[in-house]
Amino acid sequence: MPRQYQHLSAHERAHFLEHGWLKVSNAIDPKYIEEWMADLWPRLGYDPEDKSTWKETYIKLPRHREVPAHQFCPEAWNKMVEIVGGEENIDPVRERYYGDQFIINLGNEYWNTHDEHPTEAKGWHTDNDWYRQFLDSSGNALTIICCFTDIPARGGGTLVAEDGISEICQYLYDHPEGLDSPFEDTLYTHVPSCKKFTTIEAQAGDVFITHGLLPHTVSQNHLHYARVISNPHVNLVEPFNLSRHDGDYTLCEQVILKALNRDSVPEFKPARSRLAHYPRTAFFKRARVAEELQRMRDAAVVKGLDPNSVDSFYVKGEAAILEHEKRNGYDKEYGPGGVLEWKTGEKYRNIVPVSRQVAFPSRIWLDMQSIHFSEVGRSCTVLCTFGV
Numbered sequence: 001m002p003r004q005y006q007h008l009s010a011h012e013r014a015h016f017l018e019h020g021w022l023k024v025s026n027a028i029d030p031k032y033i034e035e036w037m038a039d040l041w042p043r044l045g046y047d048p049e050d051k052s053t054w055k056e057t058y059i060k061l062p063r064h065r066e067v068p069a070h071q072f073c074p075e076a077w078n079k080m081v082e083i084v085g086g087e088e089n090i091d092p093v094r095e096r097y098y099g100d101q102f103i104i105n106l107g108n109e110y111w112n113t114h115d116e117h118p119t120e121a122k123g124w125h126t127d128n129d130w131y132r133q134f135l136d137s138s139g140n141a142l143t144i145i146c147c148f149t150d151i152p153a154r155g156g157g158t159l160v161a162e163d164g165i166s167e168i169c170q171y172l173y174d175h176p177e178g179l180d181s182p183f184e185d186t187l188y189t190h191v192p193s194c195k196k197f198t199t200i201e202a203q204a205g206d207v208f209i210t211h212g213l214l215p216h217t218v219s220q221n222h223l224h225y226a227r228v229i230s231n232p233h234v235n236l237v238e239p240f241n242l243s244r245h246d247g248d249y250t251l252c253e254q255v256i257l258k259a260l261n262r263d264s265v266p267e268f269k270p271a272r273s274r275l276a277h278y279p280r281t282a283f284f285k286r287a288r289v290a291e292e293l294q295r296m297r298d299a300a301v302v303k304g305l306d307p308n309s310v311d312s313f314y315v316k317g318e319a320a321i322l323e324h325e326k327r328n329g330y331d332k333e334y335g336p337g338g339v340l341e342w343k344t345g346e347k348y349r350n351i352v353p354v355s356r357q358v359a360f361p362s363r364i365w366l367d368m369q370s371i372h373f374s375e376v377g378r379s380c381t382v383l384c385t386f387g388v
């Protein structure tokens, strides 16, 4: 019997296949928006009423809280499950919890009065910095955009290139040896020449389900407010099957086949071993944990609360932290590309740290301040290369 769909309408299935993404309105349980957004500003260390304190235009935070994905956004989760062909296909541990790793696009005075055409945007990418990327890799089957604030027009929503998937798939087909991140100089160079761009507009609570190979980047926030999203993913257990005898492909697989204009790709075989590693872009987010935690504690004290009452894994002991690490791949070794260190002014550089950032409460300060590293790549000036 062909695949049956209970949560995806025919229209939704067709939309995902045509555009590579699907909007699920009002999908996030509002209690998580309320609870997690409550300490956004202490975490940032900015004054929401004084924009002169907004030193950076774009910031990616680490997580302090996470809940099972199906609890966070039940209706959207049901649709994700159907897009990938069933819950049994989904990794039972990796990224099964969604959390408050906010991505904040604040804009600035300059972008209040300047425009940027999608073809001029920088930082095109797909979210795949924790595994060797082959055509059939399902390490990131779906990139999810969870909207914690409204995102009006010109408000810095995610920019996607719907017709950018084909060349990515073709490049991966032509390179069965697979690619290790960073991919900026290979997989996405064609995207500025694309024609079908969409910029996300949303209400707080909306979820966008996007195919893992849909190229995207951030658009400029011309309204100079705090646009807040998170970007969890859906990881599968097995690679995509691009050669099904019965032709009954999952929607995720159909997007890839459509991009290649093929009915099946039986000849594709990875020419190297598969590899999963520490997420390359997690390092600079986790480097913020100690100072964020201190500000959260300070904010609790101002409210007359116990500083250890803050809601974070990092005050709940090693078991809670290790669970979090395992769910997000932080227990893995660094990959061939090392990790990214963030430097002020929205600059990043590749490094291979000697010690991994395991931030246990009893020695969080020590670990965060004693990281040694060797630089493995030139410093690079990029604007939000890895987020949306």
Ligand SMILES: [Fe+2]
Pocket: 125, 126, 127, 143, 216, 231, 386, 387, 388
């Ligand atoms: Fe992304």
